[in-house]
Amino acid sequence: MSMPHAANLPLWAAILVAAFLVIGAGLTLIGSFGFWRLRSFYDRVHAPTLGTSWGTGGIVFASMIYFTVLELRPVVHEILIGIFVTVTMPVTLMLLARAAIYRDRAEQNPDVPVMEPARARLEEASTGSETGSRLQNGI
Amino acid sequence: MTRFFPFPLLLVSLVLMWLALTSLSLGNLIVGILVALMAVHGFAALQPSRPKIKKWHLVPKLIGVVLLDILRSNIAVATIILQGRRRQRKSGFLTIPLDLRDPTGLAILSVIITSTPGTAWMDYNSARGEVLLHVFDLVDEADWLDTIKNRYEHLLREIFE
Amino acid sequence: MSEMIVVFAVWVAHGALALAMIFAMARMMRGPRAQDRVLGLDTLYVNSMLQLLVFGIRTGSTFYFEAALIIGVLGFVATAALAKFLMRGEVIE
Numbered sequence: 001m002s003m004p005h006a007a008n009l010p011l012w013a014a015i016l017v018a019a020f021l022v023i024g025a026g027l028t029l030i031g032s033f034g035f036w037r038l039r040s041f042y043d044r045v046h047a048p049t050l051g052t053s054w055g056t057g058g059i060v061f062a063s064m065i066y067f068t069v070l071e072l073r074p075v076v077h078e079i080l081i082g083i084f085v086t087v088t089m090p091v092t093l094m095l096l097a098r099a100a101i102y103r104d105r106a107e108q109n110p111d112v113p114v115m116e117p118a119r120a121r122l123e124e125a126s127t128g129s130e131t132g133s134r135l136q137n138g139i
Numbered sequence: 140m141t142r143f144f145p146f147p148l149l150l151v152s153l154v155l156m157w158l159a160l161t162s163l164s165l166g167n168l169i170v171g172i173l174v175a176l177m178a179v180h181g182f183a184a185l186q187p188s189r190p191k192i193k194k195w196h197l198v199p200k201l202i203g204v205v206l207l208d209i210l211r212s213n214i215a216v217a218t219i220i221l222q223g224r225r226r227q228r229k230s231g232f233l234t235i236p237l238d239l240r241d242p243t244g245l246a247i248l249s250v251i252i253t254s255t256p257g258t259a260w261m262d263y264n265s266a267r268g269e270v271l272l273h274v275f276d277l278v279d280e281a282d283w284l285d286t287i288k289n290r291y292e293h294l295l296r297e298i299f300e
Numbered sequence: 301m302s303e304m305i306v307v308f309a310v311w312v313a314h315g316a317l318a319l320a321m322i323f324a325m326a327r328m329m330r331g332p333r334a335q336d337r338v339l340g341l342d343t344l345y346v347n348s349m350l351q352l353l354v355f356g357i358r359t360g361s362t363f364y365f366e367a368a369l370i371i372g373v374l375g376f377v378a379t380a381a382l383a384k385f386l387m388r389g390e391v392i393e
Contacts, residue, residue, distance in 0.1 A: 006303040018305045021312070022312050025312065029319055032319075035324065041335055044339065048339065078365065081369060089346070092383065095380055100335040
């Protein structure tokens, strides 16, 4: 494999691009390895965030430096991918975590804390002081 | 003014996104502004709640703190994964009572906590104001409580409340 | 010299990301629960998006960027829909 355009790159930029590439890809690899190896689902949720935080960040920075130096004008559209991934990944993870908790609670899995609102409802039933809004909100 | 430009921050970021995706020229700027105006009016028709940022000068500080913490916990989680089973590690759930009530502030707090490797936002009980977290390396519960309450919640409350 | 450094780094990144994709796919096939498989699919999406960005650096063209953006958008929508499916078993409710 040869990359003729990369020969025009100054040495400092080449080293920066290489460092960011290796760090980003390495963090993503460690994240995916942990995702494969860890034992419980709730532990595994943490592993892919390595790839979506500084894993993506490193590769996006490498791409930005590479194209900006080569074309001698700022190329910043890669940063859109970085912003997009950092904004969407927490949303998908939270949705998945809630789905997992919902399923585990439905099966009464002992590893997962019991539904907090259930305790609130029990307290209300015993004291009888607060009704209504708590029942509606505490889903 | 607010009738024609309902969400100025969203409008500006949509125009910037359009310019980043295409190229920097006058024609693209005009088309981008038109598209962004349509999108902003469509968004206003959904009747979203209007977040109010009270202290703008604290926003860069929050972004800086979060980026630094994400970098640090990246290193921490990567080390734990690479060390494998040689190291005794306890992970578990943690319930934290929050004083923050602003919906936008809570949304931002959940995004910060989930995108930081090592902590994940699991569930929120709005009636009790309690959040259920899962922590990857739960050595000291009080330490995590202190981090979330003093580092993030304090800043977010100052910005939004 | 600088060509050699970048070529080496690009190869390392390609290899690491390919291995990461294999790990994600292995977890997706192994499960054991449905949520593990969905999270595996999401990780696979992100890894292939990063792989496309590295392709973009290797070939020097910006077309791969657009493909990566589309994979990112579709991956988000797919995972959100699947997570919703796991909550109740129905996407439309």
